[in-house]
Amino acid sequence: MIEVLSLVTVRERFGISTPRRQFLYERLRAVVTRLHETGQVKHIYLFGSFPTEAALPNDVDLFVVMSADFHTTGLPNELLAVFVHDSCRIRYNVDVFWVTESIGAEPIADALAVFSRDRHFCSQPIVEVIL
Amino acid sequence: MIANDDELHQAETAVQKLWRFLEQARQTHARTDYERLAAPYLLQIQDRQQEILAYLSTRPEVLRA
Numbered sequence: 304m305i306e307v308l309s310l311v312t313v314r315e316r317f318g319i320s321t322p323r324r325q326f327l328y329e330r331l332r333a334v335v336t337r338l339h340e341t342g343q344v345k346h347i348y349l350f351g352s353f354p355t356e357a358a359l360p361n362d363v364d365l366f367v368v369m370s371a372d373f374h375t376t377g378l379p380n381e382l383l384a385v386f387v388h389d390s391c392r393i394r395y396n397v398d399v400f401w402v403t404e405s406i407g408a409e410p411i412a413d414a415l416a417v418f419s420r421d422r423h424f425c426s427q428p429i430v431e432v433i434l
Numbered sequence: 435m436i437a438n439d440d441e442l443h444q445a446e447t448a449v450q451k452l453w454r455f456l457e458q459a460r461q462t463h464a465r466t467d468y469e470r471l472a473a474p475y476l477l478q479i480q481d482r483q484q485e486i487l488a489y490l491s492t493r494p495e496v497l498r499a
Contacts, residue, residue: 375467388473400474405462406455413451417478424444 305348305415307431310335313349323359330395331363335432337385341378343370345404349430350418363397366418366429371405436489445489449482 308316310332318328331353338344344367351364375386384390391399400418402411421427436442452475459475460468 373467374464375470376464386470388470388477398474401471402455402459403463403467406458407462410455410458414455417448417451420444420448424441 305429305431307433309433313354313430313432317354321358324353327353327360327363327396330397331365331432334363334365334385334391334395334397334399335434337382338367339434340382341369341373343373344368345370347432348415348418349432350427351398351421354428354430362392363395364418365397365399365401366414367399367401368411369401369403371403373403436485442486442489445482445486449479449486452479452482 313331314328318324318331331349335347338347346368348366348368349363350366351362352360353363375383378386384394385399386401388399391397400414402414404411415429419427419429436445456472456475456479459471463471
């Protein structure tokens with residue numbers, strides 16, 4: 304089950320309790336802001352250790368679905384950095400797994416199924432982040 | 435780390451789903467977009483395949499010891 308939370312609620316629940324979480328929340332907020340600046344973001348799913356009870360999450364993991372007609376060519380550099388894995392990791396400590404809706408619903412559901420399990424094969428939460 | 439055959443099968447299923455995801459993405463995205471989006475999925479596949487190989491390279495008796 305995917306919980307839908309506003310960015311403000313994500314901060315209250317996961318972005319305050321430790322300095323590490325405060326640091327990562329600010330990076331998450333920056334990436335979410337950049338994604339919305341494209342005007343073509345459809346869904347932003349937060350998964351991994353950040354939306355859990357872990358005191359010291361290593362990073363932030365996002366699965367992002369863009370509109371079917373989204374392209375990265377022509378994006379200004381500050382927006383393009385969010386869609387280039389190495390740049391986004393270095394700049395924001397965020398792993399962005401992105402795709403467009405053109406891939407179809409079934410592969411997106413499959414990816415969400417994979418991301419709903421941690422590396423120890425235990426169920427982990429997925430949060431859809433809205434503004 | 436994979437600890438038993440059930441987890442092995444879960445890891446294999448996850449790799450197959452990510453593999454099919456990329457196969458589909460290659461067909462539905464422009465070349466530049468595909469090359470930019472593929473990296474984290476490829477790293478996930480690589481990590482999980484390495485865990486599978488590590489598990490399969492060891493006999494069950496050794497794992498239980």
